[in-house]
Amino acid sequence: ESEREDRDDAGLESITLAELAEHDSAESCWKAIHGRVYDITDYVPDHPTEEEVLLEWCGRESTEGWDNKRPGVPHSPRAEAMLERYLIGRLVDDTGEPLEPGPGEPTGAMPERQAEEATSPAQDERLARALLGLPLDGHYRGVFIDRGSIQVNITFDLRDGHIESLAYRYLAYRGVDYLALEEGDELYPVMLQHRQIAERLEGAPITRIFALYEPASLVDDIDGYSGATLRGAKVISAIRDALNRGVYAWP
Numbered sequence: 001e002s003e004r005e006d007r008d009d010a011g012l013e014s015i016t017l018a019e020l021a022e023h024d025s026a027e028s029c030w031k032a033i034h035g036r037v038y039d040i041t042d043y044v045p046d047h048p049t050e051e052e053v054l055l056e057w058c059g060r061e062s063t064e065g066w067d068n069k070r071p072g073v074p075h076s077p078r079a080e081a082m083l084e085r086y087l088i089g090r091l092v093d094d095t096g097e098p099l100e101p102g103p104g105e106p107t108g109a110m111p112e113r114q115a116e117e118a119t120s121p122a123q124d125e126r127l128a129r130a131l132l133g134l135p136l137d138g139h140y141r142g143v144f145i146d147r148g149s150i151q152v153n154i155t156f157d158l159r160d161g162h163i164e165s166l167a168y169r170y171l172a173y174r175g176v177d178y179l180a181l182e183e184g185d186e187l188y189p190v191m192l193q194h195r196q197i198a199e200r201l202e203g204a205p206i207t208r209i210f211a212l213y214e215p216a217s218l219v220d221d222i223d224g225y226s227g228a229t230l231r232g233a234k235v236i237s238a239i240r241d242a243l244n245r246g247v248y249a250w251p
């Protein structure tokens with residue numbers, strides 16, 4: 001930490017969250033980590049995990065991911081030294097002030113301006129929704145676990161209370177990894193039905209998840225679905241778990 005306090009970043013190019021957000025893909029992947037911005041596009045293929053692990057953070061404040069390559073485990077000093085090779089600037093807010101989030105506190109969670117003004121739920125829609133227990137817009141993650149193992153791991157965004165970008169991070173039952181199944185595999189249709197669920201919920205209000213109690217309204221091949229080992233109730237449960245956990249990353 002002291003190393004960070006000592007550093008002089010004034011000479012670095014200033015980069016806002018909005019500029020950062022434009023570089024959110026494998027074609028151009030920037031990340032803000034501890035107040036500095038890195039263009040790690042060239043490094044992505046060399047990272048010792050599937051690219052997905054890194055790509056997920058492109059264009060975002062990524063300190064949380066960097067400090068927790070696995071929960072509670074930060075990157076090594078060697079990795080830190082490597083990171084500095086990709087340094088391109090420092091993260092600033094709209095007024096040009098440096099932004100450095102504390103641990104586990106993504107930048108933009110509550111912009112300072114808004115924090116000062118947010119005196120009452122009468123003026124702050126987000127505060128009002130939170131007080132009523134309504135889900136806030138943002139990125140969510142949740143799981144359904146049974147007998148000690150994860151069966152559904154789901155991720156989605158909420159925008160104006162509507163579901164967007166719903167995807168499975170993991171889908172399994174009794175040791176079968178559904179996402180790894182291929183056409184022709186016996187359980188492949190079950191995986192397809194789950195994809196269909198995701199497509200049909202896309203753009204729907206969050207309340208639509210309860211349609212999964214009657215999957216016939218969402219998937220075509222209901223027989224295959226009802227005979228399957230993964231059920232709509234589990235997906236509902238995973239989504240509700242995500243909502244209970246709260247916003248994982250702010251939009």
Ligand code: HEM
Binds near residue numbers: 048065077079083
């Ligand atoms: C911010 C999102 C990132 C996440 C979630 C992430 C996650 C991980 C994971 C899961 C591993 C393998 C497991 C392990 O070694 O324990 C790993 C290892 C590693 N990562 Fe990352 N990584 C991220 C960013 C980066 C970046 C930007 C760099 C370098 C420019 C980097 C460099 C390395 C290196 C060198 C290792 C080998 C182990 C070590 O030295 O700590 N990672 N990372």
